[in-house]
Amino acid sequence: xxxxxxxxxxxxxxxxxxxxxxxxxxxxxxxxxxxxxxxxxxxxxxxxxxxxxxxxxxxxxxxxxxxxxxxxxxxxxxxxxxxxxxxxxxxxxxxxxxxxxxxxxxxxxxxxxxxxxxxxxxxxxxxxxxxxxxxxxxxxxxxxxxxxxxxxxxxxxxxxxxxxxxxxxxxxxxxxxxxxxxxxxxxxxxxxxxxxxxxxxxxxxxxxxxxxxxx
Numbered sequence: 001x002x003x004x005x006x007x008x009x010x011x012x013x014x015x016x017x018x019x020x021x022x023x024x025x026x027x028x029x030x031x032x033x034x035x036x037x038x039x040x041x042x043x044x045x046x047x048x049x050x051x052x053x054x055x056x057x058x059x060x061x062x063x064x065x066x067x068x069x070x071x072x073x074x075x076x077x078x079x080x081x082x083x084x085x086x087x088x089x090x091x092x093x094x095x096x097x098x099x100x101x102x103x104x105x106x107x108x109x110x111x112x113x114x115x116x117x118x119x120x121x122x123x124x125x126x127x128x129x130x131x132x133x134x135x136x137x138x139x140x141x142x143x144x145x146x147x148x149x150x151x152x153x154x155x156x157x158x159x160x161x162x163x164x165x166x167x168x169x170x171x172x173x174x175x176x177x178x179x180x181x182x183x184x185x186x187x188x189x190x191x192x193x194x195x196x197x198x199x200x201x202x203x204x205x206x207x208x209x210x211x212x213x214x215x
Contacts, residue, residue, distance in 0.1 A: 023040075068136045090118075
C-alpha cells in the first residue's frame with residue numbers, strides 16, 4: 001500500500017480526479033449504488049481527461065521527458081489499475097442499461113445518457129493513459145522502443161506524437177507509420193490492442209442494446 005501511495009504522488013491529476021469522483025459518488029443523489037458509482041466514475045474520468053489534456057497542450061519536449069521519467073516506475077501500476085477500473089465501468093453500464101429497459105422513455109433516457117457518457121469516457125481514458133505509458137517506456141529507454149517517421153538524431157517526440165500512436169491503436173487495433181522496436185514497448189502495445197478490440201466490440205454491442213431499449 002505504501003508503495004502504491006508513493007507511485008500516486010507523482011500523478012497529482014489522477015489523485016485529485018479520483019478524490020473528486022469519490023466525493024461525488026458519496027454526495028450526489030442516485031437511486032441505487034451502481035448509478036452512484038457510475039456518476040462518481042464519470043466525474044473522475046472527465047475531470048482527469050480535461051486536466052491531462054491541458055497539461056499535454058502546455059508541455060514542451062523537456063517537460064514531457066521529465067514527467068515521463070518521473071512516472072516511469074509507476075506506469076505499470078497505474079496502467080493496470082486504470083484498465084481494470086475501465087473494464088469494471090462497462091460492467092456497471094450493463095446494469096444501468098437494464099434499468100433503462102423499464103417502461104417509459106422518460107425514465108430510460110437518464111440511464112442511457114449516463115451509460116453513453118461512461119462508455120465514451122472509459123474508451124477515451126485508455127489511449128490517454130497508454131500515451132503516458134508509451135512516453136515513460138520511450139524516455140526511460142533513452143529514446144528507444146518506438147521509431148517515428150521523422151526520427152533523427154535531434155528528434156524528441158512530445159505528447160502529440162504518443163497520442164497519435166495510442167489513438168491509432170485504439171481506433172484501428174493496429175499500429176500506423178510508427179514502428180515498435182523493443183520488447184517492453186511491444187508488450188504495452190499488445191495490451192492496448194487487446195483492450196481496444198474488447199472495448200470496440202463492447203461499444204458495438206451496447207449501441208445495439210441502447211437502440212433496442214428505446215425502440
